[in-house]
Amino acid sequence: xxxxxxxxxxxxxxxxxxxxxxxxxxxxxxxxxxxxxxxxxxxxxxxxxxxxxxxxxxxxxxxxxxxxxxxxxxxxxxxxxxxxxxxxxxxxxxxxxxxxxxxxxxxxxxxxxxxxxxxxxxxxxxxxxxxxxxxxxxxxxxxxxxxxxxx
Amino acid sequence: xxxxxxxxxxxxxxxxxxxxxxxxxxxxxxxxxxxxxxxxxxxxxxxxxxxxxxxxxxxxxxxxxxxxxxxxxxxxxxxxxxxxxxxxxxxxxxxxxxxxxxxxxxxxxxxxxxxxxxxxxxxxxxxxxxxxxxxxxxxxxxxxxxxxxxxxxxxxxxxxxxxxxxxxxxxxxxxxxxxxxxxxxxxxxxxxxxxxxxxxxxxxxxxxxxxxxxxxxxxxxxxxxxxxxxxxxxxxxxxxxxxxxxxxxxxxxxxxxxxxxxxxxxxxxxxxxxxxxxxxxxxxxxxxxxxxxxxxxxxxxxxxxxxxxxxxxxxxxxxxxxxxxxxxxxxxxxxxxxxxxxxxxxxxxxxxxxxxxxxxxxxxxxxxxxxxxxxxxxxxxxxxxxxxxxxxxxxxxxxxxxxxxxxxxxxxxxxxxxxxxxxxxxxxxxxxxxxxxxxxxxxxxxxxxxxxxxxxxxxxxxxxxxxxxxxxxxxxxxxxxxxxxxxxxxxxxxxxxxxxxxxxxxxxxxxxxxxxxxxxxxxxxxxxxxxxxxxxxxxxxxxxxxxxxxxxxxxxxxxxxxxxxxxxxxxxxxxxxxxxxxxxxxxxxxxxxxxxxxxxxxxxxxxxxxxxxxxxxxxxxxxxxxxxxxxxxxxxxxxxxxxxxxxxxxxxxxxxxxxxxxxxxxxxxxxxxxxxxxxxxxxxxxxxxxxxxxxxxxxxxxxxxxxxxxxxxxxxxxxxxxxxxxxxxxxxxxxxxxxxxxxxx
Ligand code: FES
Ligand code: FES
Numbered sequence: 005x006x007x008x009x010x011x012x013x014x015x016x017x018x019x020x021x022x023x024x025x026x027x028x029x030x031x032x033x034x035x036x037x038x039x040x041x042x043x044x045x046x047x048x049x050x051x052x053x054x055x056x057x058x059x060x061x062x063x064x065x066x067x068x069x070x071x072x073x074x075x076x077x078x079x080x081x082x083x084x085x086x087x088x089x090x091x092x093x094x095x096x097x098x099x100x101x102x103x104x105x106x107x108x109x110x111x112x113x114x115x116x117x118x119x120x121x122x123x124x125x126x127x128x129x130x131x132x133x134x135x136x137x138x139x140x141x142x143x144x145x146x147x148x149x150x151x152x153x154x155x
Numbered sequence: 156x157x158x159x160x161x162x163x164x165x166x167x168x169x170x171x172x173x174x175x176x177x178x179x180x181x182x183x184x185x186x187x188x189x190x191x192x193x194x195x196x197x198x199x200x201x202x203x204x205x206x207x208x209x210x211x212x213x214x215x216x217x218x219x220x221x222x223x224x225x226x227x228x229x230x231x232x233x234x235x236x237x238x239x240x241x242x243x244x245x246x247x248x249x250x251x252x253x254x255x256x257x258x259x260x261x262x263x264x265x266x267x268x269x270x271x272x273x274x275x276x277x278x279x280x281x282x283x284x285x286x287x288x289x290x291x292x293x294x295x296x297x298x299x300x301x302x303x304x305x306x307x308x309x310x311x312x313x314x315x316x317x318x319x320x321x322x323x324x325x326x327x328x329x330x331x332x333x334x335x336x337x338x339x340x341x342x343x344x345x346x347x348x349x350x351x352x353x354x355x356x357x358x359x360x361x362x363x364x365x366x367x368x369x370x371x372x373x374x375x376x377x378x379x380x381x382x383x384x385x386x387x388x389x390x391x392x393x394x395x396x397x398x399x400x401x402x403x404x405x406x407x408x409x410x411x412x413x414x415x416x417x418x419x420x421x422x423x424x425x426x427x428x429x430x431x432x433x434x435x436x437x438x439x440x441x442x443x444x445x446x447x448x449x450x451x452x453x454x455x456x457x458x459x460x461x462x463x464x465x466x467x468x469x470x471x472x473x474x475x476x477x478x479x480x481x482x483x484x485x486x487x488x489x490x491x492x493x494x495x496x497x498x499x500x501x502x503x504x505x506x507x508x509x510x511x512x513x514x515x516x517x518x519x520x521x522x523x524x525x526x527x528x529x530x531x532x533x534x535x536x537x538x539x540x541x542x543x544x545x546x547x548x549x550x551x552x553x554x555x556x557x558x559x560x561x562x563x564x565x566x567x568x569x570x571x572x573x574x575x576x577x578x579x580x581x582x583x584x585x586x587x588x589x590x591x592x593x594x595x596x597x598x599x600x601x602x603x604x605x606x607x608x609x610x611x612x613x614x615x616x617x618x619x620x621x622x623x624x625x626x627x628x629x630x631x632x633x634x635x636x637x638x639x640x641x642x643x644x645x646x647x648x649x650x651x652x653x654x655x656x657x658x659x660x661x662x663x664x665x666x667x668x669x670x671x672x673x674x675x676x677x678x679x680x681x682x683x684x685x686x687x688x689x690x691x692x693x694x695x696x697x698x699x700x701x702x703x704x705x706x707x708x709x710x711x712x713x714x715x716x717x718x719x720x721x722x723x724x725x726x727x728x729x730x731x732x733x734x735x736x737x738x739x740x741x742x743x744x745x746x747x748x749x750x751x752x753x754x755x756x757x758x759x760x761x762x763x764x765x766x767x768x769x770x771x772x773x774x775x776x777x778x779x780x781x782x783x784x785x786x787x788x789x790x791x792x793x794x795x796x797x798x799x800x801x802x803x804x805x806x807x808x809x810x811x812x813x814x815x816x817x818x819x820x821x822x823x824x825x826x827x828x829x830x831x832x833x834x835x836x837x838x839x840x841x842x843x844x845x846x847x848x849x850x851x852x853x854x855x856x857x858x859x860x861x862x863x864x865x866x867x868x869x870x871x872x873x874x875x876x877x878x879x880x881x882x883x884x885x886x887x888x889x890x891x892x893x894x895x896x897x898x899x900x
Contacts, residue, residue: 021413024435032388032434037380038373040563042512043597047828050512078373085372093371097363097794100226100802102370103377103512103563132837135828137512137564138226139805141836143798 012080049134100138214329240288274855396451454680490626494617513563605684659691699866733784748875758854774887807864
């Protein structure tokens, strides 16, 4: 099945079985490996992208469902790490192994778009969709609060 | 780890290697390796001062780093330590991935291996890296002195510049490199010629890790991200038990999956391999395979829950078994007979899983003739990966080209001697004569997990007339981790003792004159590995819970009891006092429970206090605060030490509260993050870390806080609810059982 959509503002198409998860289409067909595979089951958030501006688990999104939609990945969040969330991530020195961080950053960006000044409880609730095995949670929390403050 | 027994001969051997300029840097500058991710190479050709340092005429200083980078930061810290003594300007430094050559780049503090584990990297390389840096600086000074016709003693360095104050002349390191003549042997650097901590410019000041920005824009490259031309994808259906083999394979449905290239029954229990054009086709076909396996008499009969009682009976001495001595001080257990009073305590820990975020995977490209291979894999030991590639394919090590990549977490899982995650890619690539990326799903990663062993502990303590602790006997029953993970080290330097299970039972900083710890090794057929915190996590749950229990039973405050036990260990007392102050221990808030734990972890002194609340209806424990004071010797990168400690606490919370692998009829009962539950942000307490400064050599930071957490929580529960939790993870069901009278103190 050939599906047409946009990725990071550019037109893209993929020819794969309709049930193929968007995650693998992005990583292996379109060569955008910044979106990571962690569990394949909607449990860890490593694969988080934006679809039409909302966050979505790309491992749980079938190719057939994205015809005509706009996908944003970590590679397209900003050209040079200047998105406020990325700037805050650098200031707080968040990543350790880094493997979960693309997904965390995509979620944080979606959160702040919908709720520019979230309470701590909102942040915790929203970000608990993710797992960071290295335990960078204290810094993720601080970075989101910083991004919300500094914009 | 084993550091004390290693003479520092590594330094002298390496000290002679200056001038070995034939050692080319070109090897590591090609391909997908880390070198590309770090910074571009210099256009002009550099001068190689020794195997660690090359300086280009334009001033670019390339420094080799032999560490694997899995988020712990030592790939940056090692070159930084060298740059300190070289007096290099950090912005001139380019970090290069050292090739897998243990002769040159092995860790003298880790049996000469290139093996990033045991929090031993900065600890083991600290002194040699300083020496190498100082040697190169000396050679640079000598060359400047010769050029100017002045005495070396009139020269000094500023970052990347040699200065002659009398005449105001300056030469940059790059300029000197363009005419430098290297001496035939390395100059001798005496320890007192190295900088004193007060002179450090880089050590102690935080720099951004070289790869950190790539983890913010998605450009970081792990093995799973590698694509090479013509590459296919592999998936493996592995046997349930390590020793069973495919008996019948029905692959009709699998072959019918669009994009499937071939299906192969691989030798030695590697399993049945599927090769396909896309990952999704490989996974789909793997799921469509119908395979029956030969039975496994040993592993197939194993049941973790039932076995735990047997392990405990062995530790108790009810089932007699030969013990292996691990550690002994004074008269061992003799004092128990004459003790005024004795106490005993029993503790249990379940199997636990690493859960590194990047599921295991590897890329291999075997040449058409099968005589050489190129590999990409996230490994904690570059040299082991090369050895396994060579032995699996029956080729010489020189025919293996290793490409270093970042690791999406390690925690011990990427360090087994058999490098199990690499073998499938090697075999399948050889079959199809194409590059292959073998991907494990999360379910594969758990099914093929190599676990922190289950353990049962019994401690008996004897007290003298004045109430002082005189004798300590710790009996540990576990599977033998070392023999499975690393038979080479087990039969070699470990002297057939299971270091990976027993570390942490030694208590060298506690003034207990007579001590004995011993191991009762069981062979259950379960795959095992060291896991962040190694033996310490289970053993400290036992020892620090029991110290607390002993104090409380005798009506002594647990802090005061530990201060008295550490009366001869000032650094231990310092972290205890620091954490007491941080947590306001002596004026604890009523209503929540406070628990203290202290560890001497290979020389790193660390103490933690947990503040918890409990829901007595659900049995749920919640952490409100966790305070840690750590003295790791010289703090090379303070903010990184804080980050590692925060992460270690979160990891330890999982071990303490929720993470549990159970095995029934030999089958792992868990399969993904819905039934193997790790900590998320909603579980996070306020974590505060204080670095207690000392000037001793660095002793490691990457996992030291993990083993603090379980005993600190258990001790807090004892204070709050008056019950002793004796089994990790401290699941709500276990808490309720204890509250209902199961385990009153
Ligand atoms: S990979 Fe999609 S949620 Fe884990
Ligand atoms: S940084 Fe390693 S999993 Fe989050």
